[in-house]
Amino acid sequence: MAFRASAIRAERAIVYTQYGEPGQVLKTLTYKPLSTPPPGTLNLKVLLSPINPADLNTIQGVYPAKPTLNELVEGQPAVFIGGREGLAEVTQVGSGVSGYTAGDWVVFARAGSGTWASSRNVKAQEVLKLPRKDGLSQVAGATITVNPPTAYNMLNDFVTLKEGEDWVVQNGANSAVGQAVIQIAASKGLKTLNLVRARADFADLSNKLKALGATEVLTYDDLADRALTKSIVKDWTAGKGIRLGLNCVSGKDTTSMARLLGQDAYLVSYGAMSKEPLSLPTSLFFFKGLTATGFMQNRWNETHSRSDQEALISTLVDLAVDGKLKEPEHEIFTISGQDSDQVAGQKVQELMDKVTNGRYGKKVLLKFDDTH
Ligand SMILES: NC(=O)c1ccc[n+]([C@@H]2O[C@H](COP(=O)([O-])OP(=O)(O)OC[C@H]3O[C@@H](n4cnc5c(N)ncnc54)[C@H](OP(=O)(O)O)[C@@H]3O)[C@@H](O)[C@H]2O)c1
Known part of the structure; x- marks a missing residue:
């Protein structure tokens, strides 16, 4: 369901309301831009989010960790947002949140976050700040937590x-x-x-x-x-x-x-x-x-402290920046802001069919195009 009938869709998510084959149940949904973040939360622009095997299994309903529902469009049924890993940039910091400024790069710390979206409002504890972004590619950042x-x-x-x-x-x-x-x-x-x-x-x-x-x-x-x-x-x-x-x-x-x-x-x-x-x-x-x-x-994440998780991510970011941990072979699939939800949804379903059934050979990452 399109939020605006014929405009660039700047804010979008890949969503589902029932378990099934990703090539059949996923849809693209346009939603309103985020409002000012409530206290204790951050507004994020998601830069890149990979498609991992666990994401497909979650949508199929066969993965043990279950997704959570989100109310993306007022007055419409809540949806599950696909994806659990991704790199995002902080756009706005809610009151009571310390240690973050706009422009920081963060990764999602909680399974089932729903990362296949152009923007998210999240509680500060649901993300980890990357210790540095100089020398780190967006692909490396987006694939560093799983x-x-x-x-x-x-x-x-x-x-x-x-x-x-x-x-x-x-x-x-x-x-x-x-x-x-x-x-x-x-x-x-x-x-x-x-x-x-x-x-x-x-x-x-x-x-x-x-x-x-x-x-x-x-x-x-x-x-x-x-x-x-x-x-x-x-x-x-x-x-x-x-x-x-x-x-x-x-x-x-x-x-x-x-x-x-x-x-x-x-x-x-x-x-x-x-x-x-x-x-x-x-x-x-x-x-x-x-x-x-x-x-x-x-x-491991559930049984280790936040500082253990930060230390591990920091070690991995250092390896990536030092060239000892290269980004995986990948392809970036862009969801065009020019496409209607129906056309974009069709393209996403075709992609998911290929990734689920074939020997794709590369990690596919999703990017939402919001260029005007
Ligand atoms: N336990 C954990 O915490 C954890 C964390 C991360 C990932 N994982 C799991 O690790 C696995 C790899 O994840 P990934 O993201 O690295 O995957 P990926 O990059 O998408 O690669 C998938 C791999 O699976 C192989 N494969 C696919 N179907 C196969 C089949 N029928 N028989 C044999 N090999 C097959 C592919 O080989 P071809 O090139 O020959 O197709 C490729 O090597 C997945 O099972 C994922 O759920 C587990």
Whole structure:
């Protein structure tokens, strides 16, 4: 429903009112510009917001954390706003809020915030101020609260790994999390064995991942010959068992990956892109002392203080500014202010169909065009 019939739509959000396939249930909604922020709140202009797998699962209704309703247009039913990650600029500071000025860059700290919008009014505690913006790209800022912290924490929280010596094996290595794992591991002098799906341009992908700091790259198909893979891996790791495996895929390929782990290793699952269950040979537990566990960044945020979260984001911003954590390969999808809600909504649905069903190969970020 358009707020103004034939003007530039400056304030818009991508919304839904019922769970379902993102390519079917998402709509574009124009709303009034924000009024003066109430006490304790900030008005924000959202600069960029990524589409992450969890956003799609939330809209499908299969993600454990549920979204919250927002009254965007007076007199109309409340809506869910898509997205949970994004970079925004402070435009107005409400009374009683200290530490923020207009122009500051902030990221959303709370899951379910609803970031696929051109502007938001939020409580000050719902965002974290980025410690610096010089040298930090908008894409890096917009993608710094979900995937890089997940990678950083999984590399730190389970096993003490020795710089220059230890290896980590991961699947979905070309995902945004996977790329962050490669770079953060490389910045700590750790070696990575990276697994991806077979593809026609495997050599290109392998070179790209190696340019980020990947030590070795294989496809899941390469794991089919168990004896050969074991001997190659033994060779690469100089016989030292791999102590940490990171899984965002599950299914049978992850069973094969788990077999590459050494004595007393951890297999940490943080996603299930194949939508298949994870099955592990029982012998890995009693012969090799395997620990299979999981990691959830939202849970980490809930169980750590705001200052812990700020410290982690600050570390990641420094890595990004120092060029040690590059922004993920991406594409920016602009929602044109010239399009009606219906036309813009149609384009968003087509995009979501591609991102949900295909092998898109790049992180897609949304931008609302408000140029007149
Ligand atoms: N637990 C947490 O706290 C946490 C935090 C962040 C992310 N995650 C999870 O981590 C995963 C990756 O997220 P992301 O944002 O980094 O993703 P992304 O950049 O969108 O990449 C998706 C990855 O999944 C792979 N993939 C897609 N469908 C697959 C299938 N059927 N079988 C095997 N691989 C498949 C893709 O490989 P191709 O290139 O071959 O398509 C690509 O590597 C997701 O499951 C996400 O929910 C979890």
